[in-house]
Amino acid sequence: MTSDSINSPRLPALPAQSISHDVLMEKYVQRDEHCIDDIHQRVARALAQAERPGHREIWASRFLQALQDGFVPAGRIQSAAGTTLAATLINCFVQPVGDSITGNDEGYPGIYVALAEAAETMRRGGGVGYDFSRIRPHGAWVAGTRSSASGPVPFMRVFDCSCRTVESAGARRGAQMGVLRCDHPDIEDFIAAKDHGELTNFNLSVGLTDAFMQAVCDDRHIELVHRAEPGPRIRTDAQHQRGDGLWVYGVQPARALWERIMQSAYAHSEPGALFLDRINTDNNLSYCETIAATNPCGEQPLPPYGCCCLGSIDLTRFVKNPFEPSARFDEEGFSRLAGLAVRMLDNVLDITAWPLERQRQEALDKRRIGLGFTGLGDALVMLNLRYDAHEGRDAARRIAQALRDAAYAVSCELARERGAFPRFDADLYLSRNTFSSRLPEAQKARIRADGVRNSHLLSIAPTGTISLAFSDNVSNGIEPAYAWRFARRKRLPDGGTEEYIVEDHALRLYRQRMGAEAPLGPAFVSALEMSALAHVKMVAAVAPYIDAGISKTVNVPADCAYEDFKDLYMQAWQLGLKGLTTYRPNASTGAVLEARSRPSCSGCAAPVPSA
Template structure:
């Protein structure tokens, strides 16, 4: 976009940030303007249309883009170019339970890794359902060993995503899903607590059965088709009449509490109501949905994919900020009809990463037309986002968009034929299709429909900056009217510029005073100035008219009460929503925007992720005495019995939260006493040194020991430790190697000390502090006052590195990736 060029459809000059994002992400070759990109996209899509209509369609496609249609990022960045990049934004990659090859119709784990890597390399974001992978500790018949569980294999996908740079210099985006009835669900909930899985969003597939158990305060079974180990059977695992194994039962409320606490602390995992997704699926008769794309707006089957686009609602507001303002529904319907044709053509124009994705995409022809700028458009209309009137208009817009999109797809079916898997009787029996106007249903029965699904509301952060003058993101209200964005330049310098919401800029352009936010009209309400319930109510108003799903973040303030927060997700289920994500700024996540005009406030230095917020203070052993625990470890291998003495030393670490002192005890040193360092056991000495290095650097001891327990050798099982049965007798425990056996015994030491929980996971910092207080009180009685602990200390999570400023400060907000340091926006649209 040239600096003096007017924004299409408005009288506003482009913002500097719009020019920057356009040139960096979407303009190719000699392109310098929005119009250049629109012309290329129009030509690229028209080129695969009916030959006689190509010239006419190219002109029509430019018109649609200039009047409000904004194709998603993949189309804008790759359409019309001779590159092997996909135009599809969304993919779901199936994952089976076998290591390689296939597991029925599902690819094995490492086959799935390779397929996902190719998809990300071509520019697609990928979602996975890992629920087919057998639970940790379950029996593996082929190797007579124990399974390592889905969480361990997720690390392989995480590493692959980190390595693969996708088309257009975009890093791959991933969504990991695990069903709530999977036996490893508790480990999945806490998977990010120690800084791992930086290349994943995580969501839990929640069933109606679980929510009903929660409502009834009942227990809930954690199940899997894979058989448990003998140890797990003795611990209570049993087989149901349907053949599935119940690994254990938990109180639904207790499991829900763990999910809600994690989400309250650091915005993950999200929730997918998978039974609702499937009940509303137009293709209920031929597919099963278990996962979504990375932002959650597209529930998709195995190898499913979707191309996206949005209507800029601000382009249909006539006479904004005036007494005779109105919304031009007729123009919106006309633009929507052209948009559907463009998205349908993208299915034919795209380069497909995998043959199976091509088969899936062309047999169903899913598209996802949505909108952006709802918050800005309501402000221009004089309506508050959190009002009944605002929700009524949003509902009307969604309904008209639905009808226009379905009518356009019927017309395409008359011209080009219905999607190959169309079955009129079954399709018309779908729950969503049953809500269409009767006239549309009659037309579908008579002519068919070109696209199985047509509607999706996605996050649109970068395309709104480049093509819509920073209108509000997707369905969201504005997060702030003005904020500052910092960008690191190639020469190392930093550029700072102001970014403003489109409605706010237009209001100022019309001559109104915007110097004081408090003096703005009542409709100028931001995300954090309304209640969480108001966010939910907006989703509830729109969702009935969207055949897939909505990517929306319910923003709540930092001091939002937890008791109110944890009810949001239950309310979302009652409201028949398909999913929900929340964001609460806090001392761990931070705030995502530097609000205000002028120079930004000094940035807080970013630090790399740690195991906990009390970063290790000593790089070498401190002077003085350390409290230590020594354990004699005896184990048996095929070579005979062995015994070693393992010692763990502990150190107290003090930090502060909100000015209050917090002291915990954590491992500092692992070692073997002298006299045991035979040639056959030098690997233990090396392991102790590596564990000590991890402890002193603030690394994750829980993960290091977990990795040790997964080491396998070919010398047969190692007998070490025992499991106590209900009758009081002991069952010997077997491990896959000596390394695994030693890791197990070290875990036991730390479990007894209270540093790890019974599953080997890191205990939250707040609990460690309380246990230390209790221990001191028990040891010293009233002789000296115990350490004080005030409030809750949130657990640190790992953050991804910002590609602009280099800070470890990337967070997910409104479905997009935002940097808390420089306000970079990416990973959406």
């Protein structure tokens, strides 16, 4: 299954960049390891332990080849598989949060029980996403007391403090996602939660419904609702109980709230947008779960206690004759590797440590995995295709389709060998306008005959650190290259930072093959040299082939006008996406990356602005 190297046999391998070496040594190597191949051997042996005795050495050899050929498991797997660390191999989870303080709220753990569960999850190395919408709004009546509720945002501060305090296994900083529905009475407090530098250990996203989005389009009002009864101190004539049991706390013009969301996203890059109805309609398991939140980076919409078992394939490894007129993508080699990667991620679910028993039960009932890719931007450059052009999007679409077809085919083979996931029901799984209902007919027939091992198989995650450490800084996930040469600040263990000059992998390979003075062609277009809409259109091209989600950040320059920014989330909803985030450097967000002088580039725009 080995693919030919993309490097000419006459040229030496690219020397490691200093930041790639330092990140590898700091985050991934274990005792007595010194290089990537040492990590590969440890990970391959660990994942092979899920295979039958007597076959493990064979599978360990195949898994090692897969890692050498460009499969890049997520950071938790790279750092902890095959070690004695008390760490999970799962990057992220979603944890439920109820409305009571310590008891159960219709099966949801009380707030401080949820806090303890999240702390244990982060201590074991997992990031956590939460939907805080069940917490009653500020001022609502608390039955059996003389007090009124604090609302979600004050409790989020407690979770933020806990995340900052807990040291995770493997020295990983805690990561959290906080979600609140757009119709929660405290939604404006949530949107403003980061206005003064708070909640630094959270990403924030608003859970947007189709009803709300349509109300924005139609310039109508929306009701702000919750199931908790308003207290006497805040009761108004507008408040009443609806037929569905929810209490109406007030009404608001949808466009006014929408404007508040977009102004906040423009000012400090949050909140992001999650389109809840699209997420749940598309969900293969909508017959047995409802999703209200995602993992911290947004690529995995998950039910309570759900997890994301992630890995990515480096697309640049499958570009033949890069930068030449004869450049092509090796779809056959890519599909073979994708199939083996599915088996490896399925094995992760059986060998990992689980922070909580509920997480283990949820994972083994549904066996979600998230195979994706990294290096899309660089691969398109190597194929002489612009990321922001129709031809580039069409190539990405074909790659995503090949990934889908290979992944589902192997998951069916695994179901025949190991059994389908326990919650599998063929009739329900293949109906109701879900992602799986739109699979090719031959694939659906196979699923009916053999079952499928994994309820979900595909997710495109951000891969900044693993792409930097294991793939010579290829462009991150689905993103285009941020810049061809830039300064990157890396956080040090003592809390300080160190600045590195980093070059993009495609540029380094181009210079090696074409010479230091060769002008760059028009395919060398970076994130800030294309329109924001071009970023959104790339997600729309790939999304129909990805069953879970895609983490995509639309990078916009600091001097982008608000008028050119304010419609991005609306465009994403109209294109059928599940979510989107933006990043515009400013005084409050700062900048981890700063573009430096751009190499000469024929046929491209002006130099990249500093970020």
